[in-house]
Amino acid sequence: MKIIERFIEKESSSGILLIFATLLALTFSNTALAPYYESFLHIPVEVRIGALHLDKSLYHWVNDGLMAIFFLLIGLEVKREVLEGHLSSFSQLALPGFAALGGMLAPALIYLYFNQNNALAAQGWAIPTATDIAFALGILSLLGKRVPVSLKIFLMALAIIDDLGAIVIIALFYTVDLSTLSITVAVLSLFVLVSLNYFGVSKRAAYFIVGTVLWLSVLKSGVHATLAGVALAFTIPLYAKDENNKPISPLKTLESQLHFWVAFFILPLFAFVNAGVDITAISLDQMTGSVPVGIMLGLFVGKQLGVFGLSWLAIQLKWAKLPKDSSWLQLYGVSVLTGIGFTMSLFISSLAFEDDTLFQYTDKLAILIASFCAGILGYMVLSMAKKQRVEKEAE
Numbered sequence: 001m002k003i004i005e006r007f008i009e010k011e012s013s014s015g016i017l018l019i020f021a022t023l024l025a026l027t028f029s030n031t032a033l034a035p036y037y038e039s040f041l042h043i044p045v046e047v048r049i050g051a052l053h054l055d056k057s058l059y060h061w062v063n064d065g066l067m068a069i070f071f072l073l074i075g076l077e078v079k080r081e082v083l084e085g086h087l088s089s090f091s092q093l094a095l096p097g098f099a100a101l102g103g104m105l106a107p108a109l110i111y112l113y114f115n116q117n118n119a120l121a122a123q124g125w126a127i128p129t130a131t132d133i134a135f136a137l138g139i140l141s142l143l144g145k146r147v148p149v150s151l152k153i154f155l156m157a158l159a160i161i162d163d164l165g166a167i168v169i170i171a172l173f174y175t176v177d178l179s180t181l182s183i184t185v186a187v188l189s190l191f192v193l194v195s196l197n198y199f200g201v202s203k204r205a206a207y208f209i210v211g212t213v214l215w216l217s218v219l220k221s222g223v224h225a226t227l228a229g230v231a232l233a234f235t236i237p238l239y240a241k242d243e244n245n246k247p248i249s250p251l252k253t254l255e256s257q258l259h260f261w262v263a264f265f266i267l268p269l270f271a272f273v274n275a276g277v278d279i280t281a282i283s284l285d286q287m288t289g290s291v292p293v294g295i296m297l298g299l300f301v302g303k304q305l306g307v308f309g310l311s312w313l314a315i316q317l318k319w320a321k322l323p324k325d326s327s328w329l330q331l332y333g334v335s336v337l338t339g340i341g342f343t344m345s346l347f348i349s350s351l352a353f354e355d356d357t358l359f360q361y362t363d364k365l366a367i368l369i370a371s372f373c374a375g376i377l378g379y380m381v382l383s384m385a386k387k388q389r390v391e392k393e394a395e
Contacts, residue, residue, distance in 0.1 A: 018134055019135075019138070022275040022342075025273070025274075029278050030279055034278065042057045063274075066269065070226070070270070071167065071226040072230070073259065074233070075233025079234055080252065096157035098311060098319070098320065099154075099158050099307045099338075100161035102306030103306045104162065107129050107298035108126065108302075111298040112294075120358075124294075124295070126174075127367070128299040128303070129166070136338065136375075137152065143382055146383070171227055182220040189211075202248060207235065214228045270343060271343065274350065282362055291362060295363060304338070307335040334378070339374030
């Protein structure tokens, strides 16, 4: 339970920091500071080692490089939860599993309904399927002990499954022309990593060296580089023995070490470089387009309908149980919070529409608006749910 509490505490604090990073980005992009903001995004960063040459802007290094570390952390969390945590049995997996499934299907269907006649716009169908765990837990943290821990764990497990779904979606639907040589090197690197795990190698440096080769080959292959982080995570052993034959957990140690950097550096930086939308250049008419409407309704309406709807169904069919010490209204409030897509939605949007100006940034603004509305409504519902619970206990 201490691991869960530390996780929630760090994610909640990160959520608050994300809000400040977003506001800062919006301030820069909508004032006289806009040219400096754009210059910052396009700072050239070049790495050359022999024949290997990587020349990308800071924006792409954040999205392709630092986000691979974010996905490494997600992979570590998924593996630990599946092996011995809150996803290790059907009874524990059932409710967040059904909720996550509904939370991916309903938003995608709503988005496709509005964009079915535009093949290019339809590529963004996965944008409203994601949940930003940092932001959502940040909102829950504002309510303190008024929200039972069981609901926080439910939201955390749901978001982890949601992220896993996003990983699968990225792998299957958001890849470009593949390089046979790079794919071959990536497969060989993955084989080496699996072998290290099989032979009980506990030195994290060995995994990092091979993992770097894996990331570089995946980056050059056409498959999105962040998937290398997940693949690396799945090969790091949960338990092993050190040189003195003492039991250790390389996975838990690495997870603990990465949390600070992901929560307080990588995600805020990602928010800062991706959330800078020039609101003054977007008209109300543009925001009524099929893409922004599909995203806003997908996140704000689709998420809560899908999550709460399939959760209700699973509980009614006795496949799952209502989280301990919680009410239906509280479960609905958490379902609304899953409409905070933000980080993952922005990330998927950057993959679906590589040209940021394709829809005049209305896709990004739609994500921000829907996430803001979901956060406000979710907070109000959970506050009201606790008030009703106190009144009933007093009667």
